[in-house]
Amino acid sequence: MTGTPEGVLEHVAPTALILEENVRPSAPLTPDFIRSVKENGVLTPVLAHRMEDGSVVVRAGQRRTLAAREAELTSMPVYIVTADEATTQRIVQQLVENDQREELTTSERVEAFKQLSFEGMNLREITKRTGEKPAVVKSALAVGKSSAASSAAREHQLTLEQADALVEFEADAAAFARLVETAQSNPARLDHVAQELRDQRAREEAVESLRADYLSRGWNVLQEHPGWRDDKFIQVGSVLTSDGESVTESNLAEVPERTVYMQRRYNSAPHPELYLPVPLPAGFRKRWGAPEVSAEEKAERKAAEEAEKAEREAALEAWKSATTVRRAWLTEFLQRKKLPTDAVTVVARGLTASRSALEQTLYDNELAHVLMQLPVPDMRDPDDDDHLSKLITTRPASALQVALAVVLAAAEEYMGQAHQAQHGATSEGAEYLQLLQAWGYSLSEVETARVERAAAAAVAAAERAAELAALEAAEVADDEPEEQSA
Secondary structure: OOOOOOEEEEEEOHHHEEEOOOOOOOOOOOHHHHHHHHHHOOOOOEEEEEOOOOOEEEEEOHHHHHHHHHOOOOOEEEEEEOOOOOHHHHHHHHHHHHHHHOOOOHHHHHHHHHHHHHOOOOHHHHHHHHOOOHHHHHHHHHHHOOHHHHHHHHHHOOOHHHHHHHHOOOOOHHHHHHHHHHHHHOHHHHHHHHHHHHHHHHHHHHHHHHHHHHHHOOOEEEOOOOOOOOOOEEEHHHEEEOOOOEOOHHHHOOOOOOEEEEEOOOOOOOEEEEEEEOOOOOOEEEOOOOOOOOHHHHHHHHHHHHHHHHHHHHHHHHHHHHHHHHHHHHHHHOOOOOOOOOHHHHHHHHHOOOHHHHHOOOOOOHHHHHHOOOOOOOOOOOOOOOHHHHHHHHOHHHHHHHHHHHHHHHHHHHHHHHHHHOOOOOOOOHHHHHHHHHOOOOOOHHHHHHHHHHHHHHHHHHHHHHHHHHHHHHHHHHHHHHHHHO
């Protein structure tokens, strides 16, 4: 980064100084700050330059200058440099000066980096000149390109990370509003909500792509699922060809009335459900043999099944989104040089009490490699070795991180299998989630529900144990008089 330009130190009356346009649109003054300046004066010189007419223009130190005026100081130290009207130099100096004195708001920071970008500076140059981290500059530039995210940051006092999360959803008003609300009411869950919205968008895009494909091939595409009461369509699973064969998509190629509905399924691509019109076209007949059920009973069964299925899929989809966020957090967590003091204990428990879960993942340690940001070895290739062991060899200090990654990966895999097998209604892994929470991870709603289910199950088990103990005590009490009379 460039140093302060050469100049001279002078004492100038605050009222004689001119304030240059600053990246901070306002300079908030607190009574304590003004009182400090009045009692101690301005201790650090402000940075200024002298114009051709002799006037002195403050470039960095707007807040101290205004405070000196409020405190009615007769003079203050000013470091005067050669006049330089370059916008880039001015913004960089003010960015550094403002952040060192009182942190810029998100909007001010975004606007400053945006101006530097307009002046032709790229990401690397801005990072070098300001000393800011590349990720911060990248986020600020992204927010600066989004009028919606910039406005939200300014209106709701969002952090840069929160504003950056809004950028990809600016075209979706409902998703954007939900993220803003989450940032204000429950900021710890912003990453989870963003991932849920991201996954939901991906599912909708997949459905739309498949729908467009069928439309291009002349199919009638239903927007809503036909219910059991719908007597206009019949699913092809209930139909046979005139030859008694099951109906496939190829059988329908020449049927003008062929119809399809895009059925969404958890963790897989959307599935097309094929229908034929009623009455059936020539060449098809109903599949007989199933017992007749009234239309009303069919409707009730269908409604119950669909409600249960929707609830199950919603839980599975929410878990998938939470897993994405959680594993991203674990990846960052395992890169830390200093791990929690109980990390060794967690590894020991994983190798003993939880060894059954560990055994299932030891074949290739795929997830552990991913969490440690290492290439996943191809177990079919004898020359593709375990990169975890290589890392320990080249960086012995990373041994604890590697061991913890293996144990955490096993817990992740085991918990995911339990969730899938029980359609989300499980309390498995609650203790693991509470451990991550203690380490700084913010639980999503679906993860919190799992912890709460475990707590409720523990309470219920304790109550049952107490009831059994009371019954046993009562039985013993009933038996005692008989033993005495005998």
